[in-house]
Amino acid sequence: MSESKHVDAVIVGAGFSGMYMLYRLRNLGMTSIVYEAGSEVGGTWYWNRYPGARCDVESMEYSYSFSPELEQEWEWTERYPSQPEILRYANHVADRFDLRRDIRFNTRVTSARFDEEARRWRVQTDQGEEVTARFCVMATGCLSAPNQPKFEGLDEYEGDSYHTAIWPHEEVDFTGKRVGIIGTGSSAIQSIPQIAKQADHLYVFQRTPNFSMPAHNHDLSDEFQRSMKERYREHRQQARESAFGIPFEVTEISQQPALEVTPEERREELKRRWATGGATIIASFADVLTDKEANDLVAEFVRERIREVVDDPETAELLCPDDHPIGTKRPCVDIEYFETYNRDNVSLIGVRSDPIERITPKGVRTGQAEFELDAIVFAIGFDAMTGALLRMDIQGRGGLTLKEKWQDVPHTYLGLTVSGFPNMFVITGPGSPSVLSNMMVSIEQHVEWVSDCIAHMNEHGFEIIEASADAEDEWVQHVDAVGKSTLYPLANSWYMGANIPGKPRVFTPYIGGVGNYRKTCDEVAREGYRGFELEPERVAVS
């Protein structure tokens, strides 16, 4: 067998997590290889090129803060950045910091196994490469493993089919075509208005309606950018200490319970939030995510807006979410989503009452009708949080696989490490605030914590770090208890693993707040990495 190449660290994924991890490890003087399945950097923003794809965290928040020069020089054009603009930004970062020379593109990691004897990770790729590394950092993304369509008859379909999360690089032209889109989550809600503008007719197959708020997107003025840049440092610090990674001045999380104000005051506040745009309505009262009665009031306000916008009362009713509290599924933010149903070339097909039976060679067949389609768009989401990790063969001590370890619950300590998997770190893993936050803030916090930890190990002669089983159990229980104190478990959401048959039903992210979580991680480090076992380097015996 040929000798494997050795590096200090293997990083899997070249999205915002992997790129920053590489940058930090380089600054520690360490060697790294980043493996990336795609042909370029950007992760989410490389893959999700569907029409209308855009971020719903404001551009000046959804960006790296680690380099004051970078944040001063980059100019954003819109309040909410579009996918092409974010991808340009990711490429700019890769160029500016000369990252590409350590990234192997078009290369998927297939397995990562911890060799206990050698105290090294042995990583294999689909290109036949093998590399050994002291550290293995999984920067594989929470929403990067597309949920593959499993409809009967799909193979026989004669038209074109697309998945929003693996959109072609070439332009897709729906002009003159009958198009069907399956799903009404965030990806569909962004793409439906765009596809409707092109297609001859668009059929939207909706199983579960979703809450969506208007973005009120607009161009950013030079003056706004200048004033933000003047106080960027302070603004970023607020984001780090906040609950969701977004500064208080933007989210304004109310301290007031919904039922403690008069109905008139409540309505005024909700109207104000609706007019502001984005998901801020979820933060309109302190108890929206914890008290069902408070939540119902906000949900009903949004349903009223849907009925106001959509002309046909039957269609409006079908679009009104009724099976989950508002905010317990990722809130959607849209540009003229509900308005789109007033177009003559758009039909909403409710497939909860009349499920899709199969894909036929000509289109989609439900129990009651068949729809002839030239193209089908699958906007059916992701095997979120754990999917990208479990699609690799990851083995820790004693050959224990991550799949076995996470059979019932994705056990982690701080969402960063897994007991039994020494020197492996996960960026924004299950049990961390990740998807419940502005992910740029969470990514930076994790990457900085991991690189500080590695620097500490190097400085003090530690070779191995591993979460103790007790600390991990305690953390898992804490994440679960905090989750259960909210309304989140009431939704059949991907946060709960509910969208993937057979997946454990457990609320996976940590809802304790980005700022509080950061404090906990910092405390753990300050206390000599509380809850971790650190092993010194082995001394060679001659």
Ligand code: FAD
């Ligand atoms: P990713 O960007 O997912 O990158 C992971 C990379 O790892 C991918 O490029 C993938 O190809 C690679 N990879 C995975 N497995 C392997 C393997 N085995 N071998 C090699 N490479 C591998 N977050 C927000 O905060 N605000 C938003 O508004 C927002 N909008 C979003 C919109 C969409 C359409 C989606 C899908 C997600 C959105 N997110 C948003 C979440 C988004 O994923 C994060 O903000 C962020 O981009 C994640 O960066 P990452 O580097 O951690 O992961």
Ligand code: N01
């Ligand atoms: O995926 P989803 P997504 N038959 O899982 C339906 C981020 N994001 O790609 O609810 C019929 O939310 C499914 O129906 P149901 C964000 O975090 C952000 O849209 O299971 N329908 C649902 O309607 C987001 O939450 C932005 O009944 C089927 C849809 O497909 C996450 O990514 C933009 C079906 C899937 O919705 C995922 O969003 C885009 C079936 N067999 C994404 N299977 C921003 O704007 C699934 N569905 C920031």
